Amino acid sequence: MQLLIAVMILFNIFVLNTYQMNPWYSALAWLALGIVAYFLFGLRNRVPAKFVDIMQLVFIYCMGYELITYLSGLILGFVRSPYSMQITMIIKNIAPFLVMIVAQEVLRFAVISRYKKDKWVIVSITLAIILFEVFYGIGAYDLSSASEIVKMLTILVGGTITKNCLCSYLVYRADYKPSILYRCIFELIIYVVPIYPNLGEYIEAMVAMIFPVLLMVSIIALFEKKQYRKPKKNLWEMLILWVPAIVVMLFIVALQTGVFKYRTMAIGSQSMYPNISKGDVVVIEQYNTDEEYRSIVEGEVLVFKHDGIIIVHRVTKVSERDGRLVFNTKGDNNNTADSYDIDQSQVIGVARFKIPFIGAPSVWLSETING
Amino acid sequence: MEKDRKFRALAIAAICVAIVGVSVAYAALTASLTISGTATVSTADAWKIQWTAVGEPTKSAAVSFGDADAGKPKIGSGNQNITWTATFGAPKTNLTFTATFTNSGTIPAKLEPGTYVNATGDASSNFEYAVKIGADDIASKSGNILQPGKSVTVTVTVDFDKTGTLTDEQLEELNTKTATFTLNLPWTQATDTEVESGTKF
Incomplete structure (x- = not known):
């Protein structure tokens, strides 16, 4: 296990300079790591508790988010995707990243399911993947300006940390399928749609950091759900406590972004x-x-x-x-x-x-x- | 739990129907949606076309970039455009500078047609622009392919009242002949066929 983590850290150093290289190089390297992990640890075949519930929640959250942001484009406007929409080009664009996502999640699952009781192993594998994604993506930012550094810290670093914490939790509770579903919807959608909403950097940063946390909280609640409740009382409590807070937060975000008047x-x-x-x-x-x-x-x-x-x-x-x-x-x-x-x-x-x-x-x- | 699962299944079905409906609506409405340019994708992917250098401008004596040359041409946020603000003190004056754009990603890019220079401000309608690569206007290079790792340098020239057609009265009414300009080149991914058969920069 320690050897695998060390290999991954060395791999991240290799990745530091690979931003401008063909993404297939990173994808194939991850595929190799995934295959090694499969042979070292195997994949524990079992039907996890509440697997269907977790998959449903992930799908609802992700697709619901995409729907809401696309509707918000009617207010915020849209930008055109730079990617070609020909089928062959979509497949060509998606393929290396799909391989990377599947290999990373299979690797994550192989390690976490094998060392489920060792929290430090879970933290290490999560950290290793976070480091890779940050190093791989850092080349997209021009770090000579303060605004780009802030953008990198919020969208890339903050978003990567919360996303990987969510994926590790999904793998810990279920298996690799919910995390693959989540990442495919979020990371590959830019290659398949011709336009997307012009959210702006502020909203993009907020969503990147907060959304995975919200989904994780829902899944935690799924496992802690009590069977019997008095729904009416809870509904009023929710309305009184949460709705005003959410409205105020949305109002502040709207004021900051200048979306409205x-x-x-x-x-x-x-x-x-x-x-x-x-x-x-x-x-x-x-x-x-x-x-x-x-x-x-x-x-x-x-x-x-x-x-x-x-x-x-x-x-x-x-x-x-x-x-x-x-x-x-x-x-x-x-x-x-x-x-x-x-x-x-x-x-x-x-x-x-x-x-x-x-x-x-x-x-x-x-x-x-x-x- | 069964009740919750059924509720979630219904929610999934409703979302799928909504997505299909929205997709159809958007496809039908594309002509009237507000689409403001091409996205600057900042995630960890291979698309990165950007301005990388701006040369020192040359200008007529009556052209000014403001206090401490604050309005000199510079690369904008995200390296996606070049902006400059200039005041032209007399007709038939101009400024010129060079700028370089680079395909820093791994995906070949195709130059799309469009209005490459936009101006706002007083007197913006009295300017003429030329963006050239060598002796050729950049509009003639629309459809050309910029391969990963390659760079191209353009020469930008802005003329104020180039032919001297404004009368003295009109010039006097234009109390300040200042405008803010933005140079932006729209790019999209070149398909494999276009890369094979297209003209490269």
Whole structure:
């Protein structure tokens, strides 16, 4: 067992430099490891308790998630898949990753079912696969920028850790089939659909980290379910406790991502002090139409893009040029007005009200990372 | 437990019906769905087309990139586009720079047709753009294949009022001749047939 773990760690070092190599190299290496594990440990043929229930839960969660995100595309918009949709190309794209997924899960199952009582073995095999996936995927990120590092840590590292914890738990409770089903639905769907919803990095990171945890909690609950309950009482408790919490969380996510009419933004300077201070969060009403731009008057706090950065300053003059609106602005705490004109196309919206102080951690983190 | 299983089985059936229905609806509605460009796939896979270098721009004396050249051409987030903001102080002025894109993944990519340069801001309608590979306009390279590991350098030129057709009055009304530009090349996976028979960059 220790030898196998050592081989896997050495394999990860090999993987570090293989991002640009043909994925079949990694797939075949995993296939070899899977075959070795099969001959070393065998596959314990048994029908695990609640196998059908686990498979049902995995399918419902995964397909339900895909359905909800595709419907959310009607609001968030879609992006086109870069992959060819010809059948032969779909098979060619999927094949190495399918081999990798099956080999990894068979290896995981062979080891975990053999050493079920040794928790450290379960942790080691999970860690080894996490390390492989992180090293393999790290090449997709340009780590010279802080935002890419954060994206890598949340989507890749965070998502990989929670996914592999879930897969190890699925293998521990059932066998390799539920984890293969889960991974196939989540990891291979990008190769078979022509469009997918433009979730944005924030939502993608949240989903990557949280979704496996939710599914794991449901499966744990499956094994701890009491036979007799008083459903009415529990239903009310659930409604009172959980529904408001979920609604609040969804509301915060929606505000952050700017999906709806309003969005939030933390203020990073004192240019609008004392009306808006550094660390405050402003709630912005987003404007997109000509009618909305024309409703902007002097004295309103305008949120706009200039030279690639977002600025929140007060409108001092509204004029029109060639049928387009032009705004002049000034920070309340600045001695002089801004030296540039703002075209209506640069306008994001108008700040409607502020929430004091709650943006301070985000501002501090941004200043620490970006210097 | 049997009751729970039956409930879950019904839920699975309902989800499958919903997925089929949504797929049919999306296929029928594709023309009217908001599809904003090609995805930048950040998972551990083999697709990675990106801008890798931007050259120092040359420009007419009356062209400015703002304070401390903040608007100079630079590679955008995710290395998927190049953006720059410039102010053109007089007609018949221009700026030029080179940029390099690379297929850093393992999948051959095909250049799709499209509008490669977009501009926003005051005076954006008075600009002309040229994106060339050598002496050829990049639009003529649509359908060409970029193999893994290969790079191509383009030359981008932006002209303001190239032929000097704007009158003095019109120029005066354009108080600031500033625009923010974005250069974005749309790519999709090249099939094996296209790789075999297509023209390579």
